[in-house]
Amino acid sequence: MKIAKAESIWIRTPVSHDGPPSGFGGTIWKDVSTLLIRIETQEGLVGWGEAFGHNAIPATKAAFDHQIAPLLIGRDAGAISPLMTELQKVCHTFGRYGQTMFAFSGLDTALWDLAGKAAGLPLYRLIGGAARTHVPAYASLLRYGDPQVVADLCAKAVSQGYSAVKLHERTAAAVTAARDGGGDVFDLMVDVNCPWTVAEAEQMAWAFEPNDLFWLEEPVWPPENFNGLAELRGNAPMPIAAGENASTIWEFAQMLRTGAVDFAQPSVAKVGGVTEMMKILRLCESHNVGFAPHSPYYGPGFLATLHVVAQTDNPIEHLYCRLDAPLYDVFPPKDGAFQLPTGPGLGLEPNPDVIRDYQVKG
Ligand SMILES: [Mg+2]
Structure with a gap:
């Protein structure tokens, strides 16, 4: 189960709540951003993960796209723990917290989603x-x-x-x-x-x-x-x-x-x-x-x-x-x-229409 494709997808959807304007991280929220990590194997299986977050997403996306994704092609998607340890060692000099680890987090979750789909079992x-x-x-x-x-x-x-x-x-x-x-x-x-x-x-x-x-x-x-x-x-x-x-x-x-x-x-x-x-x-x-x-x-x-x-x-x-x-x-x-979803992997697939309609380009 080798990795054929690794990409990140930034989506931003409108959000509402019942209080006065509020938010986190120095911004007032009118929308919520999610950075999806999408890993596809040579067999065509797709796993999804999520990397933190909010108004730092462009930086996390850059870390994944330029620093991490090139290291993944051809690697065994099923060898999750050894691969994550190896990648953490290779990239440790870029920080043990922050965008690099956020991007790794999304990758790791996507690999677990893939592992569940390959086994036909829910993650739990x-x-x-x-x-x-x-x-x-x-x-x-x-x-x-x-x-x-x-x-x-x-x-x-x-x-x-x-x-x-x-x-x-x-x-x-x-x-x-x-x-x-x-x-x-x-x-x-x-x-x-x-x-x-x-x-x-x-x-x-x-x-x-x-x-x-x-x-x-x-x-x-x-x-x-x-x-x-x-x-x-x-x-x-x-x-x-x-x-x-x-x-x-x-x-x-x-x-x-x-x-x-x-x-x-x-x-x-x-x-x-x-x-x-x-x-x-x-x-x-x-x-x-x-x-x-x-x-x-x-x-x-x-x-x-x-x-x-x-x-x-x-x-x-x-x-x-x-x-x-x-x-x-x-x-x-x-x-x-x-x-608790009972389907394979994370148990549910992200709505493709939401990804298409709310993807932030560039
Ligand atoms: Mg808290």
């Missing part, structure tokens, strides 16, 4: 099996900055069947509004995206404490300050989560050795793909640390995460937005849960 069957047929989702809200909006959207998400909601707010007023809006019947997480010193984070953790958080996510700057997270974890009243900005099992090993987190959050489109996700899941099991992947994705990265997390008892993150033209007909979740 190749990586250890699933504990369940449906995976509960948590609604991952954007940052709105308005406590009333937060209260209203928490109430709405709970009424739609979500049993957990995650905020991206940074104030005690907004967190209190969320609990008031949704009531005591849901798990509430707060993700603040790395703003604070350890002392500031401890102060805010106690300010959030009355609202019974399931976890506090990325409270400390910078994300690789594992000693700071461990110090906070010793003093904060709720569990600590982090990891969407960590790369490969090596950085997670350091994170867990440091005692930095209660929940590790690898991101399949950043961390090195399904291969690294599975290594990190086993690592978490050996440290009694929760495994709660970062997955604000709508493409193959979402499906890959679904297959991995299906063998745990944890929920999957679903960004609480609506796409006009989704690649897969799985959004939004029904009764707060996603059905």
Whole structure:
């Protein structure tokens, strides 16, 4: 099963949500970009992956097209782990996090999709099996900055069947509004995206404490300050989560050795793909640390995460937005849960009409 063709495809589809204008990464979202990695074998099998992300996609696309794709032609698509290790060694000088690893992540996921299609089995069957047929989702809200909006959207998400909601707010007023809006019947997480010193984070953790958080996510700057997270974890009243900005099992090993987190959050489109996700899941099991992947994705990265997390008892993150033209007909979740696809590989094929109509050229 040799690789005949390797390409990246950037699609950008309009997105909407019920709050005021919001976004991540320094931009307000009017659309959501997905960088698809498409790998085709000499036999004509096609595998799909997803590489992170947002307004950095042109850089990730350049890394894949010019740096990685030329290394793939003629290689054995079924020798996933040795190929990924070899490529990581060849390209290590270009950075162990960032565009190169994002591109590798998409490649690795596409190779796993291919492996499943070659075997005629869904991905979850190749990586250890699933504990369940449906995976509960948590609604991952954007940052709105308005406590009333937060209260209203928490109430709405709970009424739609979500049993957990995650905020991206940074104030005690907004967190209190969320609990008031949704009531005591849901798990509430707060993700603040790395703003604070350890002392500031401890102060805010106690300010959030009355609202019974399931976890506090990325409270400390910078994300690789594992000693700071461990110090906070010793003093904060709720569990600590982090990891969407960590790369490969090596950085997670350091994170867990440091005692930095209660929940590790690898991101399949950043961390090195399904291969690294599975290594990190086993690592978490050996440290009694929760495994709660970062997955604000709508493409193959979402499906890959679904297959991995299906063998745990944890929920999957679903960004609480609506796409006009989704690649897969799985959004939004029904009764707060996603059905695990049972087709070969990732289990579903991206909609070719969406790729044709929303592809960004150039
Ligand atoms: Mg996060």
